[in-house]
Amino acid sequence: MAWSKIEWTEASWNPLTGCTKISPGCKNCYAERMAKRLQSMGAPNYRNGFQLTLHEHALNIPLLWKSPRLIFVNSMSDLFHDEVPLQFIKKVFATMELAQHHVFQVLTKRSRRLAELAPQISWPQNVWMGVSAENGDYLYRIDNLRKVPAAVRFLSLEPLIGRIGTINLSAIDWVIVGGESGPGARPMDSSWVTEIRDQCLRSNVAFFFKQWGGVRKKKAGRSLEGRTWDQMPAEVTNRYQHAIA
Template sequence: MTNIQWTEQTWNPTTGCDRISDGCLNCYALSMAKRLKGMGQAKYQNDGDPRTSGPGFALTTHLDVLTEPLRWKKPRKVFVNSMSDLFHARVPRKFLAQVFAVMAATPQHTYQILTKRPERAARILTDLCTCGAGHPPGEHFRSSMEWAATSHSPNYVPGLEHGIYHRSRWPLPNVWIGTSIESAAYARRADALSNTPAAIRFISAEPLIGPIPNLDLSDIDWLIIGGESGPGARPLQIDWVEDLLTNAAETATAPFVKQLGSVWARDWTVNGKTVAAHGDTKAGNPDHWPAHLRVREYPQQAAADA
Protein backbone atom coordinates (compact mmCIF):
# COMPACT_ATOMS: atom_id res chain seq x y z
CA MET A 1 0.00 0.00 0.00
CA THR A 2 0.99 3.68 -0.16
CA ASN A 3 0.25 7.09 1.32
CA ILE A 4 0.24 8.77 -2.10
CA GLN A 5 -3.24 10.25 -2.35
CA TRP A 6 -3.89 9.61 -6.04
CA THR A 7 -3.00 5.91 -6.13
CA GLU A 8 -3.48 2.74 -4.06
CA GLN A 9 -0.43 0.55 -4.61
CA THR A 10 3.18 0.95 -5.71
CA TRP A 11 5.10 -1.47 -7.91
CA ASN A 12 8.83 -1.04 -8.48
CA PRO A 13 10.17 -3.40 -11.16
CA THR A 14 13.11 -1.00 -11.35
CA THR A 15 14.72 1.10 -8.65
CA GLY A 16 17.16 3.98 -8.85
CA CYS A 17 17.45 7.03 -11.06
CA ASP A 18 19.57 10.09 -11.89
CA ARG A 19 18.77 13.76 -11.37
CA ILE A 20 18.02 15.49 -14.67
CA SER A 21 16.19 18.71 -13.76
CA ASP A 22 15.47 21.23 -11.02
CA GLY A 23 12.59 19.23 -9.57
CA CYS A 24 15.02 16.43 -8.67
CA LEU A 25 17.01 18.57 -6.20
CA ASN A 26 15.30 17.24 -3.05
CA CYS A 27 14.29 13.84 -4.43
CA TYR A 28 12.48 11.86 -1.72
CA ALA A 29 13.26 8.53 -3.42
CA LEU A 30 17.01 9.19 -3.40
CA SER A 31 16.96 9.92 0.34
CA MET A 32 14.79 6.89 1.00
CA ALA A 33 17.10 4.62 -1.01
CA LYS A 34 20.03 5.68 1.17
CA ARG A 35 18.09 4.69 4.30
CA LEU A 36 16.95 1.40 2.76
CA LYS A 37 20.52 0.57 1.77
CA GLY A 38 21.59 1.14 5.39
CA MET A 39 18.81 -1.18 6.54
CA GLY A 40 20.16 -3.92 4.27
CA GLN A 41 17.27 -3.95 1.77
CA ALA A 42 18.43 -6.13 -1.12
CA LYS A 43 16.89 -3.92 -3.84
CA TYR A 44 18.95 -0.91 -2.74
CA GLN A 45 22.54 -2.14 -2.59
CA ASN A 46 23.76 -0.71 -5.90
CA ASP A 47 25.18 2.79 -5.65
CA GLY A 48 24.60 5.41 -8.31
CA ASP A 49 26.90 8.09 -9.68
CA PRO A 50 27.35 10.56 -6.77
CA ARG A 51 27.06 13.49 -9.19
CA THR A 52 23.51 12.60 -10.19
CA SER A 53 22.39 9.76 -7.93
CA GLY A 54 23.54 8.31 -4.61
CA PRO A 55 23.88 5.32 -2.27
CA GLY A 56 21.49 2.51 -3.14
CA PHE A 57 20.04 4.48 -6.05
CA ALA A 58 21.74 3.08 -9.14
CA LEU A 59 19.27 2.15 -11.86
CA THR A 60 18.57 -1.55 -11.23
CA THR A 61 16.04 -3.88 -12.82
CA HIS A 62 14.30 -6.54 -10.72
CA LEU A 63 13.09 -9.56 -12.66
CA ASP A 64 11.74 -11.13 -9.48
CA VAL A 65 9.34 -8.20 -9.00
CA LEU A 66 7.77 -8.43 -12.45
CA THR A 67 5.19 -11.03 -11.45
CA GLU A 68 3.88 -9.24 -8.31
CA PRO A 69 0.70 -7.85 -10.00
CA LEU A 70 -0.25 -11.36 -11.16
CA ARG A 71 -0.93 -12.18 -7.50
CA TRP A 72 -3.16 -9.15 -6.83
CA LYS A 73 -6.75 -10.25 -7.35
CA LYS A 74 -8.54 -7.11 -6.15
CA PRO A 75 -8.49 -4.33 -8.78
CA ARG A 76 -6.38 -1.36 -7.78
CA LYS A 77 -4.64 1.76 -9.05
CA VAL A 78 -0.92 1.02 -9.23
CA PHE A 79 1.81 3.67 -9.34
CA VAL A 80 4.60 2.09 -11.40
CA ASN A 81 8.09 2.95 -10.13
CA SER A 82 7.62 5.28 -7.21
CA MET A 83 11.36 4.68 -6.62
CA SER A 84 12.60 5.02 -10.19
CA ASP A 85 11.78 6.18 -13.73
CA LEU A 86 10.56 3.39 -16.01
CA PHE A 87 11.79 5.22 -19.11
CA HIS A 88 15.29 5.90 -17.81
CA ALA A 89 17.85 5.39 -20.59
CA ARG A 90 19.37 2.39 -18.81
CA VAL A 91 16.10 0.42 -18.63
CA PRO A 92 16.48 -2.08 -21.50
CA ARG A 93 13.79 -2.07 -24.16
CA LYS A 94 13.14 -5.79 -23.63
CA PHE A 95 12.57 -5.17 -19.90
CA LEU A 96 10.07 -2.44 -20.77
CA ALA A 97 8.27 -4.94 -22.99
CA GLN A 98 8.15 -7.39 -20.07
CA VAL A 99 6.65 -4.71 -17.79
CA PHE A 100 4.02 -3.83 -20.39
CA ALA A 101 3.25 -7.51 -20.95
CA VAL A 102 2.48 -7.92 -17.24
CA MET A 103 0.22 -4.85 -17.36
CA ALA A 104 -1.56 -6.25 -20.43
CA ALA A 105 -2.08 -9.56 -18.62
CA THR A 106 -3.70 -7.86 -15.60
CA PRO A 107 -6.44 -5.63 -17.05
CA GLN A 108 -8.23 -5.52 -13.70
CA HIS A 109 -5.58 -3.07 -12.48
CA THR A 110 -5.00 0.52 -13.59
CA TYR A 111 -1.33 1.39 -13.96
CA GLN A 112 -0.02 4.94 -13.56
CA ILE A 113 3.46 5.56 -14.99
CA LEU A 114 5.16 8.88 -14.26
CA THR A 115 8.38 9.84 -16.06
CA LYS A 116 10.66 12.81 -16.54
CA ARG A 117 11.73 11.25 -19.83
CA PRO A 118 8.59 11.35 -22.01
CA GLU A 119 10.66 11.65 -25.19
CA ARG A 120 11.91 8.09 -24.72
CA ALA A 121 8.41 6.90 -23.85
CA ALA A 122 7.06 8.39 -27.09
CA ARG A 123 9.88 6.93 -29.15
CA ILE A 124 9.61 3.38 -27.76
CA LEU A 125 5.84 3.10 -27.57
CA THR A 126 5.25 4.44 -31.08
CA ASP A 127 8.17 2.31 -32.29
CA LEU A 128 7.94 3.50 -35.89
CA CYS A 129 8.52 0.73 -38.42
CA THR A 130 12.02 0.52 -39.89
CA CYS A 131 11.79 -2.97 -41.39
CA GLY A 132 10.14 -1.78 -44.60
CA ALA A 133 6.94 -3.77 -44.12
CA GLY A 134 4.80 -0.76 -43.25
CA HIS A 135 3.80 -1.89 -39.75
CA PRO A 136 1.63 0.59 -37.80
CA PRO A 137 3.18 2.52 -34.87
CA GLY A 138 3.78 0.37 -31.82
CA GLU A 139 3.52 -2.97 -33.60
CA HIS A 140 7.12 -3.97 -33.03
CA PHE A 141 6.89 -3.13 -29.33
CA ARG A 142 3.66 -5.14 -29.07
CA SER A 143 5.45 -8.07 -30.67
CA SER A 144 8.12 -7.78 -27.98
CA MET A 145 5.36 -7.92 -25.38
CA GLU A 146 4.08 -11.14 -26.95
CA TRP A 147 7.61 -12.57 -26.81
CA ALA A 148 7.59 -11.90 -23.05
CA ALA A 149 4.42 -14.03 -22.83
CA THR A 150 5.82 -16.94 -24.86
CA SER A 151 7.10 -19.76 -22.68
CA HIS A 152 10.02 -20.80 -24.92
CA SER A 153 11.28 -17.21 -25.16
CA PRO A 154 14.43 -16.15 -23.28
CA ASN A 155 12.46 -13.05 -22.21
CA TYR A 156 9.51 -15.06 -20.85
CA VAL A 157 7.87 -13.77 -17.67
CA PRO A 158 6.65 -16.82 -15.70
CA GLY A 159 2.88 -16.88 -15.33
CA LEU A 160 2.01 -14.96 -18.50
CA GLU A 161 -0.21 -16.65 -21.06
CA HIS A 162 0.48 -16.59 -24.77
CA GLY A 163 -1.75 -14.34 -26.88
CA ILE A 164 -1.26 -10.95 -25.25
CA TYR A 165 -0.85 -9.31 -28.66
CA HIS A 166 -4.30 -10.47 -29.83
CA ARG A 167 -6.12 -9.98 -26.51
CA SER A 168 -4.94 -6.43 -25.85
CA ARG A 169 -5.86 -3.19 -27.55
CA TRP A 170 -3.20 -0.57 -28.21
CA PRO A 171 -2.56 1.60 -26.36
CA LEU A 172 -3.29 -0.58 -23.37
CA PRO A 173 -6.61 0.67 -21.94
CA ASN A 174 -5.46 0.21 -18.33
CA VAL A 175 -2.19 2.16 -18.60
CA TRP A 176 -1.92 5.87 -17.86
CA ILE A 177 1.30 7.67 -18.73
CA GLY A 178 2.33 10.98 -17.24
CA THR A 179 5.28 13.34 -17.02
CA SER A 180 6.58 15.60 -14.27
CA ILE A 181 6.74 19.32 -15.03
CA GLU A 182 8.00 21.50 -12.20
CA SER A 183 8.32 24.88 -13.92
CA ALA A 184 8.02 26.65 -17.27
CA ALA A 185 11.51 25.49 -18.26
CA TYR A 186 10.21 21.92 -18.63
CA ALA A 187 6.79 22.56 -20.20
CA ARG A 188 8.13 20.99 -23.39
CA ARG A 189 7.68 17.57 -21.75
CA ALA A 190 3.94 17.98 -22.33
CA ASP A 191 4.57 18.02 -26.09
CA ALA A 192 6.43 14.71 -25.92
CA LEU A 193 3.68 13.25 -23.75
CA SER A 194 1.10 14.27 -26.36
CA ASN A 195 2.96 12.04 -28.83
CA THR A 196 2.90 9.07 -26.46
CA PRO A 197 0.14 6.45 -26.90
CA ALA A 198 -1.75 6.10 -23.62
CA ALA A 199 -5.32 5.57 -22.45
CA ILE A 200 -4.89 8.54 -20.11
CA ARG A 201 -2.18 11.19 -20.30
CA PHE A 202 -1.39 13.13 -17.14
CA ILE A 203 0.98 15.75 -15.80
CA SER A 204 2.35 15.95 -12.28
CA ALA A 205 3.20 19.57 -11.50
CA GLU A 206 5.02 18.48 -8.35
CA PRO A 207 7.16 19.78 -6.85
CA LEU A 208 5.80 22.99 -8.31
CA ILE A 209 8.74 25.39 -8.00
CA GLY A 210 7.69 28.03 -10.51
CA PRO A 211 4.80 29.24 -12.65
CA ILE A 212 3.98 27.31 -15.83
CA PRO A 213 2.11 29.83 -18.01
CA ASN A 214 3.24 28.04 -21.19
CA LEU A 215 1.81 24.63 -20.24
CA ASP A 216 -0.28 23.15 -23.06
CA LEU A 217 -2.98 20.93 -21.57
CA SER A 218 -4.95 20.44 -24.77
CA ASP A 219 -4.10 16.71 -25.03
CA ILE A 220 -3.82 16.09 -21.29
CA ASP A 221 -6.54 14.29 -19.30
CA TRP A 222 -5.35 14.83 -15.72
CA LEU A 223 -3.26 17.41 -13.85
CA ILE A 224 -1.78 16.72 -10.41
CA ILE A 225 -0.56 19.78 -8.50
CA GLY A 226 1.65 19.80 -5.42
CA GLY A 227 4.26 21.89 -3.65
CA GLU A 228 7.59 20.71 -2.29
CA SER A 229 7.76 19.35 1.23
CA GLY A 230 10.44 18.16 3.61
CA PRO A 231 13.88 19.59 4.44
CA GLY A 232 14.98 22.40 2.13
CA ALA A 233 11.53 22.76 0.56
CA ARG A 234 11.24 25.63 -1.89
CA PRO A 235 8.25 27.96 -1.45
CA LEU A 236 5.05 27.60 -3.42
CA GLN A 237 3.20 30.64 -4.78
CA ILE A 238 -0.52 30.01 -4.43
CA ASP A 239 -0.95 32.04 -7.63
CA TRP A 240 0.85 29.29 -9.54
CA VAL A 241 -1.74 26.75 -8.37
CA GLU A 242 -4.62 29.07 -9.22
CA ASP A 243 -3.25 29.69 -12.71
CA LEU A 244 -2.94 25.94 -13.34
CA LEU A 245 -6.50 25.37 -12.16
CA THR A 246 -7.71 28.05 -14.60
CA ASN A 247 -5.74 26.39 -17.40
CA ALA A 248 -7.25 22.99 -16.53
CA ALA A 249 -10.78 24.42 -16.54
CA GLU A 250 -10.26 25.91 -19.99
CA THR A 251 -9.07 22.58 -21.46
CA ALA A 252 -11.44 20.26 -19.54
CA THR A 253 -8.44 18.65 -17.83
CA ALA A 254 -9.30 17.04 -14.49
CA PRO A 255 -7.31 18.76 -11.68
CA PHE A 256 -6.09 17.08 -8.50
CA VAL A 257 -4.50 19.37 -5.90
CA LYS A 258 -2.47 16.90 -3.86
CA GLN A 259 -0.86 19.22 -1.29
CA LEU A 260 0.59 22.71 -0.96
CA GLY A 261 4.11 21.95 0.20
CA SER A 262 5.91 23.00 3.37
CA VAL A 263 6.20 26.70 2.55
CA TRP A 264 3.77 28.87 0.61
CA ALA A 265 4.11 32.53 -0.17
CA ARG A 266 0.70 33.83 0.82
CA ASP A 267 -1.39 33.62 3.98
CA TRP A 268 -5.12 32.94 3.67
CA THR A 269 -8.21 32.83 5.85
CA VAL A 270 -10.35 29.74 6.40
CA ASN A 271 -13.36 29.82 8.72
CA GLY A 272 -12.22 33.17 10.09
CA LYS A 273 -8.74 31.91 10.97
CA THR A 274 -5.52 32.99 9.27
CA VAL A 275 -3.36 30.18 7.96
CA ALA A 276 0.29 31.23 8.08
CA ALA A 277 2.66 30.58 5.22
CA HIS A 278 4.51 27.68 6.87
CA GLY A 279 3.38 24.28 8.09
CA ASP A 280 3.56 20.72 6.77
CA THR A 281 0.39 19.46 8.44
CA LYS A 282 -1.87 22.13 6.97
CA ALA A 283 -0.24 21.78 3.55
CA GLY A 284 -1.45 18.22 3.19
CA ASN A 285 -4.89 18.70 4.73
CA PRO A 286 -7.49 20.24 2.39
CA ASP A 287 -9.62 21.24 5.39
CA HIS A 288 -7.14 24.07 5.95
CA TRP A 289 -7.16 25.34 2.34
CA PRO A 290 -9.34 27.95 0.67
CA ALA A 291 -12.39 26.27 -0.89
CA HIS A 292 -11.33 26.93 -4.49
CA LEU A 293 -8.14 24.88 -3.97
CA ARG A 294 -9.95 21.83 -2.58
CA VAL A 295 -10.12 20.08 -5.94
CA ARG A 296 -9.37 16.38 -6.34
CA GLU A 297 -10.78 15.04 -9.58
CA TYR A 298 -9.88 12.02 -11.67
CA PRO A 299 -9.97 11.83 -15.48
CA GLN A 300 -13.24 10.84 -17.13
CA GLN A 301 -12.25 7.23 -17.82
CA ALA A 302 -11.48 6.74 -14.13
CA ALA A 303 -14.80 8.26 -13.12
CA ALA A 304 -16.63 6.00 -15.56
CA ASP A 305 -14.87 2.90 -14.21
CA ALA A 306 -15.54 3.76 -10.56
Protein backbone atom coordinates in the same frame (compact mmCIF):
# COMPACT_ATOMS: atom_id res chain seq x y z
CA MET B 1 1.24 -5.40 0.08
CA ALA B 2 2.74 -2.19 -1.30
CA TRP B 3 0.09 0.28 -0.22
CA SER B 4 1.03 3.88 -0.97
CA LYS B 5 0.49 7.09 1.01
CA ILE B 6 0.60 9.17 -2.17
CA GLU B 7 -2.75 10.94 -2.41
CA TRP B 8 -3.46 10.23 -6.08
CA THR B 9 -2.79 6.48 -6.09
CA GLU B 10 -3.37 3.39 -3.93
CA ALA B 11 -0.34 1.15 -4.33
CA SER B 12 3.17 1.21 -5.76
CA TRP B 13 5.08 -1.34 -7.81
CA ASN B 14 8.81 -1.02 -8.36
CA PRO B 15 10.23 -3.48 -10.91
CA LEU B 16 13.25 -1.16 -10.96
CA THR B 17 14.76 1.16 -8.37
CA GLY B 18 17.26 3.99 -8.46
CA CYS B 19 17.66 6.93 -10.80
CA THR B 20 19.84 9.92 -11.76
CA LYS B 21 19.01 13.61 -11.58
CA ILE B 22 18.25 15.44 -14.82
CA SER B 23 16.49 18.71 -13.89
CA PRO B 24 15.94 21.10 -10.93
CA GLY B 25 12.89 19.19 -9.69
CA CYS B 26 15.21 16.28 -8.84
CA LYS B 27 17.32 18.29 -6.38
CA ASN B 28 15.61 17.06 -3.18
CA CYS B 29 14.41 13.70 -4.52
CA TYR B 30 12.29 11.87 -1.93
CA ALA B 31 13.00 8.50 -3.59
CA GLU B 32 16.74 8.98 -3.17
CA ARG B 33 16.32 9.70 0.55
CA MET B 34 14.07 6.69 0.99
CA ALA B 35 16.35 4.37 -1.00
CA LYS B 36 19.34 5.23 1.17
CA ARG B 37 17.26 4.67 4.30
CA LEU B 38 16.10 1.28 3.02
CA GLN B 39 19.67 0.37 2.10
CA SER B 40 20.80 1.09 5.65
CA MET B 41 17.97 -1.13 6.92
CA GLY B 42 19.18 -4.02 4.75
CA ALA B 43 16.24 -4.11 2.33
CA PRO B 44 17.29 -6.56 -0.43
CA ASN B 45 15.96 -4.47 -3.35
CA TYR B 46 18.00 -1.49 -2.15
CA ARG B 47 21.37 -3.17 -1.72
CA ASN B 48 22.65 -0.75 -4.39
CA GLY B 49 21.11 2.29 -2.73
CA PHE B 50 19.86 4.68 -5.40
CA GLN B 51 21.87 3.16 -8.22
CA LEU B 52 19.62 2.05 -11.07
CA THR B 53 18.76 -1.62 -10.52
CA LEU B 54 16.35 -3.89 -12.44
CA HIS B 55 14.32 -6.43 -10.46
CA GLU B 56 13.19 -9.27 -12.72
CA HIS B 57 11.75 -11.09 -9.71
CA ALA B 58 9.28 -8.23 -9.17
CA LEU B 59 7.78 -8.21 -12.66
CA ASN B 60 4.77 -10.41 -11.82
CA ILE B 61 3.84 -8.87 -8.46
CA PRO B 62 0.67 -7.06 -9.72
CA LEU B 63 -0.66 -10.39 -11.01
CA LEU B 64 -0.73 -11.60 -7.39
CA TRP B 65 -2.95 -8.70 -6.28
CA LYS B 66 -6.48 -9.94 -6.89
CA SER B 67 -8.49 -6.84 -5.94
CA PRO B 68 -8.42 -3.94 -8.46
CA ARG B 69 -6.38 -0.92 -7.48
CA LEU B 70 -4.62 2.15 -8.83
CA ILE B 71 -0.92 1.33 -9.06
CA PHE B 72 1.88 3.89 -9.38
CA VAL B 73 4.62 2.21 -11.43
CA ASN B 74 8.18 2.96 -10.31
CA SER B 75 7.62 5.41 -7.50
CA MET B 76 11.33 4.79 -6.78
CA SER B 77 12.70 5.14 -10.31
CA ASP B 78 11.94 6.16 -13.92
CA LEU B 79 10.92 3.42 -16.36
CA PHE B 80 12.21 5.44 -19.33
CA HIS B 81 15.65 6.11 -17.89
CA ASP B 82 18.28 5.89 -20.65
CA GLU B 83 19.87 2.84 -19.02
CA VAL B 84 16.69 0.76 -18.89
CA PRO B 85 16.68 -1.63 -21.88
CA LEU B 86 13.68 -1.54 -24.18
CA GLN B 87 13.15 -5.26 -23.62
CA PHE B 88 12.73 -4.70 -19.89
CA ILE B 89 10.29 -1.85 -20.52
CA LYS B 90 8.30 -4.20 -22.74
CA LYS B 91 8.21 -6.79 -19.94
CA VAL B 92 6.74 -4.20 -17.57
CA PHE B 93 4.08 -3.30 -20.13
CA ALA B 94 3.34 -7.00 -20.74
CA THR B 95 2.57 -7.45 -17.04
CA MET B 96 0.29 -4.40 -17.08
CA GLU B 97 -1.53 -5.78 -20.10
CA LEU B 98 -2.09 -9.10 -18.33
CA ALA B 99 -3.36 -7.38 -15.16
CA GLN B 100 -6.44 -5.80 -16.73
CA HIS B 101 -8.19 -5.55 -13.36
CA HIS B 102 -5.73 -2.84 -12.27
CA VAL B 103 -5.10 0.70 -13.53
CA PHE B 104 -1.40 1.55 -13.84
CA GLN B 105 0.04 5.06 -13.55
CA VAL B 106 3.43 5.45 -15.25
CA LEU B 107 5.32 8.72 -14.78
CA THR B 108 8.56 9.92 -16.38
CA LYS B 109 10.79 12.95 -16.78
CA ARG B 110 12.45 11.31 -19.79
CA SER B 111 9.79 12.45 -22.23
CA ARG B 112 12.03 12.41 -25.30
CA ARG B 113 12.87 8.74 -24.82
CA LEU B 114 9.22 8.02 -24.05
CA ALA B 115 8.16 9.55 -27.39
CA GLU B 116 10.97 7.75 -29.22
CA LEU B 117 10.09 4.30 -27.84
CA ALA B 118 6.29 4.65 -27.77
CA PRO B 119 5.75 3.20 -31.29
CA GLN B 120 7.61 0.04 -30.26
CA ILE B 121 5.43 -0.57 -27.20
CA SER B 122 1.98 -2.15 -26.92
CA TRP B 123 -0.27 0.28 -25.03
CA PRO B 124 -3.03 -1.47 -23.06
CA GLN B 125 -6.14 0.52 -22.15
CA ASN B 126 -5.47 0.24 -18.41
CA VAL B 127 -2.23 2.27 -18.54
CA TRP B 128 -2.14 5.99 -17.76
CA MET B 129 1.01 7.67 -19.07
CA GLY B 130 2.27 10.87 -17.46
CA VAL B 131 5.18 13.28 -17.50
CA SER B 132 6.53 15.47 -14.73
CA ALA B 133 7.32 19.18 -15.12
CA GLU B 134 8.46 21.49 -12.33
CA ASN B 135 8.32 24.87 -14.09
CA GLY B 136 7.78 26.45 -17.50
CA ASP B 137 11.18 25.36 -18.80
CA TYR B 138 9.91 21.80 -19.20
CA LEU B 139 6.70 22.26 -21.17
CA TYR B 140 8.34 20.32 -24.01
CA ARG B 141 7.76 17.18 -21.93
CA ILE B 142 4.02 17.74 -22.32
CA ASP B 143 4.43 18.10 -26.08
CA ASN B 144 6.28 14.77 -26.15
CA LEU B 145 3.54 13.12 -24.11
CA ARG B 146 0.94 14.07 -26.70
CA LYS B 147 2.78 11.87 -29.21
CA VAL B 148 2.18 8.77 -27.07
CA PRO B 149 -0.84 6.54 -27.91
CA ALA B 150 -1.83 6.03 -24.26
CA ALA B 151 -5.52 5.77 -23.38
CA VAL B 152 -5.04 8.42 -20.69
CA ARG B 153 -2.32 11.08 -20.48
CA PHE B 154 -1.58 13.01 -17.31
CA LEU B 155 0.74 15.68 -15.93
CA SER B 156 2.48 15.70 -12.56
CA LEU B 157 3.42 19.34 -11.99
CA GLU B 158 5.33 18.56 -8.81
CA PRO B 159 7.40 19.59 -7.11
CA LEU B 160 6.16 22.88 -8.54
CA ILE B 161 9.13 25.19 -8.00
CA GLY B 162 8.26 27.89 -10.55
CA ARG B 163 5.48 29.28 -12.69
CA ILE B 164 4.34 26.93 -15.44
CA GLY B 165 2.53 29.54 -17.53
CA THR B 166 0.16 28.67 -20.36
CA ILE B 167 -0.21 24.92 -20.93
CA ASN B 168 -1.47 23.27 -24.10
CA LEU B 169 -3.92 20.85 -22.49
CA SER B 170 -5.11 19.23 -25.70
CA ALA B 171 -5.07 15.42 -25.37
CA ILE B 172 -4.35 15.73 -21.61
CA ASP B 173 -6.84 14.04 -19.26
CA TRP B 174 -5.54 14.84 -15.78
CA VAL B 175 -3.28 17.35 -14.03
CA ILE B 176 -1.70 16.90 -10.58
CA VAL B 177 -0.09 19.84 -8.77
CA GLY B 178 1.96 19.65 -5.60
CA GLY B 179 4.56 21.57 -3.64
CA GLU B 180 7.91 20.17 -2.58
CA SER B 181 8.14 18.64 0.89
CA GLY B 182 10.87 17.47 3.23
CA PRO B 183 14.33 18.85 4.06
CA GLY B 184 15.24 21.88 1.96
CA ALA B 185 11.76 22.15 0.45
CA ARG B 186 11.44 25.10 -1.94
CA PRO B 187 8.31 27.26 -1.56
CA MET B 188 5.41 27.20 -3.99
CA ASP B 189 3.50 30.39 -4.84
CA SER B 190 -0.30 30.07 -4.67
CA SER B 191 -0.68 32.02 -7.92
CA TRP B 192 1.22 29.27 -9.78
CA VAL B 193 -1.34 26.75 -8.53
CA THR B 194 -4.51 28.74 -9.21
CA GLU B 195 -3.28 29.62 -12.71
CA ILE B 196 -2.97 25.91 -13.53
CA ARG B 197 -6.30 25.06 -11.89
CA ASP B 198 -8.11 27.75 -13.85
CA GLN B 199 -6.66 26.46 -17.12
CA CYS B 200 -7.88 22.96 -16.24
CA LEU B 201 -11.37 24.25 -15.45
CA ARG B 202 -11.56 26.13 -18.76
CA SER B 203 -10.37 23.05 -20.67
CA ASN B 204 -12.52 20.56 -18.73
CA VAL B 205 -9.43 18.66 -17.56
CA ALA B 206 -9.50 16.85 -14.20
CA PHE B 207 -7.44 18.73 -11.56
CA PHE B 208 -5.88 17.18 -8.46
CA PHE B 209 -4.15 19.32 -5.82
CA LYS B 210 -1.85 17.08 -3.84
CA GLN B 211 -0.27 19.36 -1.23
CA TRP B 212 1.26 22.72 -0.38
CA GLY B 213 4.37 20.90 0.82
CA GLY B 214 7.06 22.45 2.95
CA VAL B 215 9.06 21.00 5.83
CA ARG B 216 5.79 20.34 7.70
CA LYS B 217 3.55 19.31 4.83
CA LYS B 218 0.77 17.91 7.04
CA LYS B 219 0.39 21.25 8.78
CA ALA B 220 0.31 23.08 5.43
CA GLY B 221 -2.41 20.70 4.21
CA ARG B 222 -3.89 20.42 0.75
CA SER B 223 -6.84 22.80 0.76
CA LEU B 224 -6.91 25.28 -2.14
CA GLU B 225 -9.16 28.32 -1.73
CA GLY B 226 -11.32 26.56 0.83
CA ARG B 227 -11.77 23.18 -0.80
CA THR B 228 -10.00 19.94 -1.64
CA TRP B 229 -9.42 19.14 -5.32
CA ASP B 230 -9.44 15.38 -5.91
CA GLN B 231 -10.68 15.20 -9.49
CA MET B 232 -9.74 12.13 -11.53
CA PRO B 233 -10.06 11.31 -15.25
CA ALA B 234 -13.75 10.49 -15.69
CA GLU B 235 -13.37 7.78 -18.33
CA VAL B 236 -10.79 5.81 -16.38
CA THR B 237 -12.45 6.41 -13.03
CA ASN B 238 -15.64 4.85 -14.41
CA ARG B 239 -13.69 1.92 -15.81
CA TYR B 240 -11.90 1.36 -12.51
CA GLN B 241 -15.09 1.57 -10.44
CA HIS B 242 -16.73 -0.91 -12.81
CA ALA B 243 -13.82 -3.32 -12.27
CA ILE B 244 -14.27 -3.07 -8.51
CA ALA B 245 -18.00 -3.74 -8.81
